Amino acid sequence: MVPFAARSLLGLVVPPRCAACGEGCASDAALCAGCAAELALARPVLLGDQAGVEVALAAGEYAGCIRELAHALKFGRRLRLAEVAATAMLHAAHEASVELAGAVVPVPADPVRWRSRGFDPAEELALAVARRSGLDFLPCLRRRAGRRQVGRDRRARLARPPRVALRSEPPARVVLVDDVLTTGATIAASAAALRAGGSLEVVALTLARSAQWPHPRGLAGAIDAA
Ligand SMILES: [Zn+2]
Numbered sequence: 001m002v003p004f005a006a007r008s009l010l011g012l013v014v015p016p017r018c019a020a021c022g023e024g025c026a027s028d029a030a031l032c033a034g035c036a037a038e039l040a041l042a043r044p045v046l047l048g049d050q051a052g053v054e055v056a057l058a059a060g061e062y063a064g065c066i067r068e069l070a071h072a073l074k075f076g077r078r079l080r081l082a083e084v085a086a087t088a089m090l091h092a093a094h095e096a097s098v099e100l101a102g103a104v105v106p107v108p109a110d111p112v113r114w115r116s117r118g119f120d121p122a123e124e125l126a127l128a129v130a131r132r133s134g135l136d137f138l139p140c141l142r143r144r145a146g147r148r149q150v151g152r153d154r155r156a157r158l159a160r161p162p163r164v165a166l167r168s169e170p171p172a173r174v175v176l177v178d179d180v181l182t183t184g185a186t187i188a189a190s191a192a193a194l195r196a197g198g199s200l201e202v203v204a205l206t207l208a209r210s211a212q213w214p215h216p217r218g219l220a221g222a223i224d225a226a
Contacts, residue, residue, distance in 0.1 A: 057205050070121075
């Protein structure tokens with residue numbers, strides 16, 4: 001325990017900052033009052049039957065406080081943020097009457113990105129969603145390394161869909177968690193691997209939906225763009 005006087009002093013030296021917008025906030029809160037209010041008012045984005053999932057759900061659009069939160073989660077103080085984001089995601093599921101069951105599975109990270117960051121936002125979110133929902137956390141997917149890309153131009157590399165494989169047997173019902181629904185290619189590849197392993201129902205639950213989803217050219221376009 002930090003003595004009260006020392007805590008006050010720390011508070012003076014390093015005033016608490018909102019994890020999303022960076023403004024000052026109450027010492028025990030992750031978000032400032034403005035961002036907390038904005039997050040509470042976010043409208044869930046519900047998209048059915050795309051990319052091989054029964055339902056894709058985001059806590060809100062990739063804008064404002066949610067965009068800041070997603071960005072900070074990728075690069076910043078992740079643990080408190082993951083809890084805040086998971087609360088918003090579970091609230092969205094409740095609001096949209098989407099039943100969450102089975103196990104929480106993170107969308108697998110690109111190994112190169114994982115190594116450069118040292119942590120994986122999707123996994124942090126999935127852990128927080130599991131903690132808060134009481135469902136099991138089951139990281140049963142992995143990204144397979146791409147083939148050697150030497151000599152291929154950037155466009156050809158970008159056209160390659162992510163390769164997702166099973167690490168262990170998936171549950172019948174899956175809550176597939178990612179931070180941002182972008183093109184849907186990774187969700188689609190993950191859902192395909194889960195189905196191949198015997199999963200019967202896959203619900204994609206994310207913090208934000210970016211403007212790229214759903215892709216105007218459908219899933220084929222999404223995979224091309226990944
Ligand atoms: Zn804020």
